[in-house]
Amino acid sequence: DVKVTQSSRYLVKRTGEKVFLECVQDMDHENMFWYRQDPGLGLRLIYFSYDVKMKEKGDIPEGYSVSREKKERFSLILESASTNQTSMYLCASSPWASGRDEQYFGPGTRLTVT
Amino acid sequence: GQSLEQPSEVTAVEGAIVQINCTYQTSGFYGLSWYQQHDGGAPTFLSYNALDGLEETGRFSSFLSRSDSYGYLLLQELQMKDSASYFCAGGGSSASKIIFGSGTRLSIRP
Numbered sequence: 001d002v003k004v005t006q007s008s009r010y011l012v013k014r015t016g017e018k019v020f021l022e023c024v025q026d027m028d029h030e031n032m033f034w035y036r037q038d039p040g041l042g043l044r045l046i047y048f049s050y051d052v053k054m055k056e057k058g059d060i061p062e063g064y065s066v067s068r069e070k071k072e073r074f075s076l077i078l079e080s081a082s083t084n085q086t087s088m089y090l091c092a093s094s095p096w097a098s099g100r101d102e103q104y105f106g107p108g109t110r111l112t113v114t
Numbered sequence: 115g116q117s118l119e120q121p122s123e124v125t126a127v128e129g130a131i132v133q134i135n136c137t138y139q140t141s142g143f144y145g146l147s148w149y150q151q152h153d154g155g156a157p158t159f160l161s162y163n164a165l166d167g168l169e170e171t172g173r174f175s176s177f178l179s180r181s182d183s184y185g186y187l188l189l190q191e192l193q194m195k196d197s198a199s200y201f202c203a204g205g206g207s208s209a210s211k212i213i214f215g216s217g218t219r220l221s222i223r224p
Contacts, residue, residue, distance in 0.1 A: 031209045048210035056210045101147045105156040
């Protein structure tokens with residue numbers, strides 16, 4: 001089974017702190033994603049990576065950056081956390097060309113910024 | 115802009131059939147996916163339609179009509195464990211172009 005793990009299920013940070021969210025997948029997938037999920041808004045893509053050190057901005061990249069130094073690991077960084085970044089953060093991975101658009105999601109990190 | 119529209123809530127009775135619709139406006143549309151998410155859980159992939167027509171996987175079926183920019187997820191023989199949110203996702207000229215609908219919360223009554 002594909003496994004996508006995220007470093008924390010729950011996280012509480014203060015405004016202005018630098019926050020690191022880590023994601024690891026064990027299926028050698030090329031693609032990795034970071035989404036945030038808010039009630040009534042579905043999943044919105046923050047950043048996408050299709051290879052080591054390669055990244056693309058998603059729909060809402062402002063206030064975030066990412067790092068992918070190894071194929072299995074994709075990190076989301078909040079440079080200076082703000083209260084409007086309180087949300088559920090979901091990491092996902094998928095193979096390069098599955099033909100099915102199937103993404104495998106981690107359990108999520110619920111981040112609260114106070 | 116690109117969007118996928120689906121109802122926010124649907125209620126059904128255990129043992130019945132329910133259909134969750136998804137209409138889309140996306141450029142470079144390649145296919146429609148469906149995901150299930152239980153409260154507190156991660157989204158899990160249910161199905162994918164690249165071609166028009168019906169795809170069946172057990173109690174779940176998914177349908178796509180490109181000419182109508184429309185698809186649906188059909189759940190049969192509903193069980194209480196099917197209570198969850200269901201998301202359609204589409205677009206996809208590249209993986210980064212896939213967008214998700216806002217989700218339909220399915221509540222099942224005994």
